[in-house]
Amino acid sequence: MTKITIEEFLQQDYSPQTVKSYMFAINHFLKLNRKAKRYKYKNIVEYMEEISQQQPNAKYRVVILSAIKKYYDYLVMSGYRADHPCKKLNIKVNSNQAVQVQDLFSSEELQLLLNRENRYENLDTRNSVLLSLLIYQGLTSDEIIRLNVKDIDLDSGTVYIKSSANLNNRRLQLLAKQILLFSKYISEVRPRMLRSSTDKLIITKLGKPIAVNSIHAMIEPLKPLFPDKSLNPKTIRMSVICNWLNEKELPLEQVQELAGHKWPGTTEKYFKADSQQQRELINRYFPL
Structure with a gap:
């Protein structure tokens, strides 16, 4: 070979x-x-x-x-x-350039976001797919709206993230529970919601590709869960990166690749002080 x-x-x-x-x-x-x-x-x-x-x-x-x-x-x-x-x-x-990690969310707190139910089953499944990409893969809103159905490989259990001006491309592993969820959404729910021809993975209740502001609007009703913290797609992603480094203690280079950071210095900012001393x-x- x-x-x-x-x-x-x-x-x-x-x-x-x-x-x-x-x-x-x-x-x-x-x-x-x-x-x-x-x-x-x-x-x-x-x-x-x-x-x-x-x-x-x-x-x-x-x-x-x-x-x-x-x-x-x-x-x-x-x-x-x-x-x-x-x-x-x-x-x-x-x-001095470190992220204020004390203002972020633990893995347990992020899990609470998935407990909210929607009265519409289709939206409930769609929202669970979207939220899982935020709290398990740490994607940005822009990365989520650019995902196509073909970027999800259910056989290998991965999602492919395209590169952007600020982030590298990467292929991330899905959790086992995500694979079942994504399979249901792609094969059953999404076709029912679809109203126009689009390859985009995440669509609105009107069947059109979702926009960044719609993702923020979906997070808005969840803010009362954490009245003393700022909850939005950006702080969710920051929390995920912080938890990879400090809760799971993954190597810096691995977290850099998972997050898509171009430079390791960007990832280093998420170290908690006590973890960094170790x-x-x-x-x-x-x-x-």
């Missing part, structure tokens, strides 16, 4: 601009480190120490480290290595 190149590996998940940036950092790393394929954790720490002396911008260093991590992801995927030497290596960015001691190598 022909193995893909590292550039082709990156192209599977990232935009052309991100691939270009990562390839530049990887090639520079390999040029200066001829034995990089066999490097251990301490070798990469030493390299990043050198970078920190040359480049005071923490965000720039985050990009370099992320590119290096993808290089070792590629080696593991290709069978060149069985271990990843720097998967847990992390760079601390300016904490991360790798590499932070001490990069004082701000």
Whole structure:
């Protein structure tokens, strides 16, 4: 079997601009480190120490480290290595830019959003599909309205998210309970609601493609559940990302890919302070 190149590996998940940036950092790393394929954790720490002396911008260093991590992801995927030497290596960015995670919602609170029933069965099923994409996959409103029926693969249990100017494309796993729900919606409910020809997955009660303002309107009646917090599609997505990092403790790179963030620094903002203190001691190598 022909193995893909590292550039082709990156192209599977990232935009052309991100691939270009990562390839530049990887090639520079390999040029200066001829034995990089066999490097251990301490070798990469030493390299990043050198970078920190040359480049005071923490965000720039985050990009370099992320590119290096993808290089070792590629080696593991290709069978060149069985271990990843720097998967847990992390760079601390300016904490002043952190998301105010105390204002967000826990996974248990987000589950409450699915308990609301609609007097119309069709809308109840449609709303459950839409809400599940918000609270399980953390999609934006714009991503939801751009979904087509063909983007849902019930056989593999996945949803494909197209790239945008701000976010990368990605294929996300659906939960088992979502697959049954989506199957009912696509095969039974949506055809009953449809009034015009459209490939869009989510449609209104009038059978037309849903708009962003309609998603916000659907969330509006749920706001009394949390009178002291701001509930909207954006804060729901932010909560999901925060919970991936802090409740489930998923690796930063995995959360970056799940969220579609182009840069790991964007994902890092969602670390809670106590969780961030438990991360790798590499932070001490990069004082701000």
